[in-house]
Amino acid sequence: MKLKSKNPRKKRLGLIFGAAYLVLLLLFAIFGPMIRNAQLSDVAKGVDPDIRVYNAVLDPVSSSPFAPAGGAAILGTDELRRDIVARLAEGARVSLTVGLSVQLIALLVGITVGVLGVLAPKWIRNPLMRFTDGMFAFPDILLAILIVSVAGLGMGPVIFALSVTAWPSIARLVASQVATLKDREYVVAAKAAGASNFYLVTRHILPQITGILLAYSMIDLAGTILAESTLSFLGIGVQEPQPSWGGMINGARLNMNSYPVLLIWPCAMLSMTIFALNFVGDGLRALADPRDRSA
Amino acid sequence: MQLARALSTRFLLGLLSLLFISFVTFLADEIQPGDAATVLAGEKASAETIERLRENLGLNRPWPIRYVEFVSKAVRGDFGTSYYGVKEPVGQLVGRNVTMTITIASCAILLASAIGIFLGTLAAVWQNKPPDQGILFVSTFGVTLPNFVLAPILAYFFALQWDVLPLTWSVDRVAPDYYYLILPVIVLAMRPTALLTRLTRASMVETLRQEFIRTAIAKGVPPFRMYVKHALRNAILPVITAIGTSFGFLLTGSFVVETYFLLPGLGSTTIDAIRKGDIPVVQACVMLTGAIFIVLNLFVDLILPILDPRIRESQV
Numbered sequence: 027m028k029l030k031s032k033n034p035r036k037k038r039l040g041l042i043f044g045a046a047y048l049v050l051l052l053l054f055a056i057f058g059p060m061i062r063n064a065q066l067s068d069v070a071k072g073v074d075p076d077i078r079v080y081n082a083v084l085d086p087v088s089s090s091p092f093a094p095a096g097g098a099a100i101l102g103t104d105e106l107r108r109d110i111v112a113r114l115a116e117g118a119r120v121s122l123t124v125g126l127s128v129q130l131i132a133l134l135v136g137i138t139v140g141v142l143g144v145l146a147p148k149w150i151r152n153p154l155m156r157f158t159d160g161m162f163a164f165p166d167i168l169l170a171i172l173i174v175s176v177a178g179l180g181m182g183p184v185i186f187a188l189s190v191t192a193w194p195s196i197a198r199l200v201a202s203q204v205a206t207l208k209d210r211e212y213v214v215a216a217k218a219a220g221a222s223n224f225y226l227v228t229r230h231i232l233p234q235i236t237g238i239l240l241a242y243s244m245i246d247l248a249g250t251i252l253a254e255s256t257l258s259f260l261g262i263g264v265q266e267p268q269p270s271w272g273g274m275i276n277g278a279r280l281n282m283n284s285y286p287v288l289l290i291w292p293c294a295m296l297s298m299t300i301f302a303l304n305f306v307g308d309g310l311r312a313l314a315d316p317r318d319r320s321a
Numbered sequence: 322m323q324l325a326r327a328l329s330t331r332f333l334l335g336l337l338s339l340l341f342i343s344f345v346t347f348l349a350d351e352i353q354p355g356d357a358a359t360v361l362a363g364e365k366a367s368a369e370t371i372e373r374l375r376e377n378l379g380l381n382r383p384w385p386i387r388y389v390e391f392v393s394k395a396v397r398g399d400f401g402t403s404y405y406g407v408k409e410p411v412g413q414l415v416g417r418n419v420t421m422t423i424t425i426a427s428c429a430i431l432l433a434s435a436i437g438i439f440l441g442t443l444a445a446v447w448q449n450k451p452p453d454q455g456i457l458f459v460s461t462f463g464v465t466l467p468n469f470v471l472a473p474i475l476a477y478f479f480a481l482q483w484d485v486l487p488l489t490w491s492v493d494r495v496a497p498d499y500y501y502l503i504l505p506v507i508v509l510a511m512r513p514t515a516l517l518t519r520l521t522r523a524s525m526v527e528t529l530r531q532e533f534i535r536t537a538i539a540k541g542v543p544p545f546r547m548y549v550k551h552a553l554r555n556a557i558l559p560v561i562t563a564i565g566t567s568f569g570f571l572l573t574g575s576f577v578v579e580t581y582f583l584l585p586g587l588g589s590t591t592i593d594a595i596r597k598g599d600i601p602v603v604q605a606c607v608m609l610t611g612a613i614f615i616v617l618n619l620f621v622d623l624i625l626p627i628l629d630p631r632i633r634e635s636q637v
Binding site (some may be wrong): 160163164165167168171172173174175176177179252255256259260261262272275276278279282283286289293296297300301304 | 334335337338341342345346348349352465466467468469470473474476477481569570573574576577580581591592595596603607610611614615618
């Protein structure tokens with residue numbers, strides 16, 4: 027999943043464009059669903075509550091559920107008269123919520139395990155790192171599907187399943203970083219001056235690796251969003267009527283021939299988000315790691 | 322001797338991972354509301370009937386005993402019967418579907434290896450020139466685009482717009498079977514093709530910098546012979562490892578492709594069973610998928626030292 031560009035200027039450009047896209051996406055996810063509410067008050071007041079839940083936009087002229095783009099619904103509506111823009115915004119909300127929660131949990135668990143895996147006494151350290159290694163034995167998506175089959179369907183289980191698959195690589199990264207940093211002179215000096223392990227880790231070691239962790243987390247976020255969409259596409263992730271990009275792509279197949287817009291937009295949003303996250307992650311890594319910057 | 326020890330450690334680790342999967346799949350049954358008895362007895366069954374059935378099935382015994390029984394049965398391929406339909410034995414149901422998965426995964430890995438090695442070599446030969454940049458650019462998309470985005474796009478053009486290939490697998494097939502597998506195989510092959518292209522390129526670039534290549538050029542070895550016999554043969558090793566692991570990922574990662582094209586394979590069966598809550602089928606599928614992945618990775622570990630004497634000597 028690494029999109030490498032050797033050219034630092036290109037990287038900076040990727041970082042700027044990627045970050046700009048992500049800011050727009052965030053705004054869209056926060057404010058997008060409000061568009062629907064505004065439309066609802068005009069067009070679909072007083073109709074069947076079910077339709078309200080499904081963000082419907084009613085077109086009084088045509089009996090087809092598919093409203094054309096450019097009307098009350100900017101991109102048109104789908105087979106249940108649901109506004110595509112509003113659904114895309116809800117989908118963005120789902121993807122970002124799942125992605126960010128998973129990364130947060132994975133970072134917490136990963137940092138804890140990674141630090142303990144280097145600094146804890148041997149009888150904790152060794153089993154912990156063996157266990158972490160064991161987690162790599164399976165492809166992430168297979169493990170996620172396995173967990174979902176146990177934990178059930180919906181957003182909560184998806185977050186749980188993807189967190190379980192996401193933490194080991196962070197733990198490994200943190201462990202390797204901590205292992206090199208703990209022998210640096212300034213850390214040894216602080217230790218000699220009587221600093222506790224906790225102090226060393228929180229004041230001297232972790233601040234050193236935040237940049238790398240952030241960059242890594244961005245690239246990993248792309249993988250998480252992809253995995254969430256995959257599960258939702260397969261129908262074992264976020265469940266309808268809650269919109270998700272993966273679910274929208276799956277739903278679009280029925281009317282793909284006559285209404286390819288239903289397919290194009292979620293695909294485009296998803297692909298662009300993944301590209302943007304990769305660019306941003308790559309750019310951040312270049313900033314965080316001076317060796318990478320000069321290369 | 323060291324090699325034998327390393328391999329047996331891998332083997333033990335693999336076995337351990339399988340046990341872990343078996344435990345989690347066993348948990349699936351424990352956690353889900355209802356058990357085999359409630360499902361088999363049907364919706365209208367009284368509490369007593371269910372209780373009697375539970376007694377007969379041995380579901381009242383403590384879980385460690387049932388876990389051991391579950392594993393010992395699973396080893397023999399006995400996962401009970403499906404909760405739905407004609408209540409077919411799960412082993413039979415899964416066995417029927419696994420052929421499809423193996424077929425498309427094998428075709429996809431062959432396709433990906435052929436194209437990946439070819440394009441990767443071309444890119445390395447024309448390093449940093451337009452063909453190389455073009456190949457790298459396209460392969461970036463190949464690595465990043467998810468299957469479930471590519472599948473509808475290809476299906477839209479090939480099946481709906483141009484109508485040259487069938488959209489999905491169906492019971493009443495009019496064309497020969499392989500016709501229905503073309504699109505799925507292409508979609509499945511995309512990611513490994515891109516990965517193998519990049520890997521072949523990187524490995525070739527590295528090899529072409531070596532001294533023996535310079536010697537070969539100085540000796541006047543013709544370019545084609547130099548690239549294929551001298552460079553590619555030395556550069557191919559990491560690619561072979563990657564082909565092995567990619568094959569593992571294809572065999573165990575065809576969920577999306579099988580679900581999208583409605584192919585009766587291991588992946589679509591798993592997803593279908595999870596959605597229906599058909600736990601015996603889920604257990605069998607997940608265990609089998611895990612086993613396939615572990616065995617394949619073991620196989621890659623085994624075959625590498627055979628191919629490369631350097632690894633044979635320095636194996637840790």
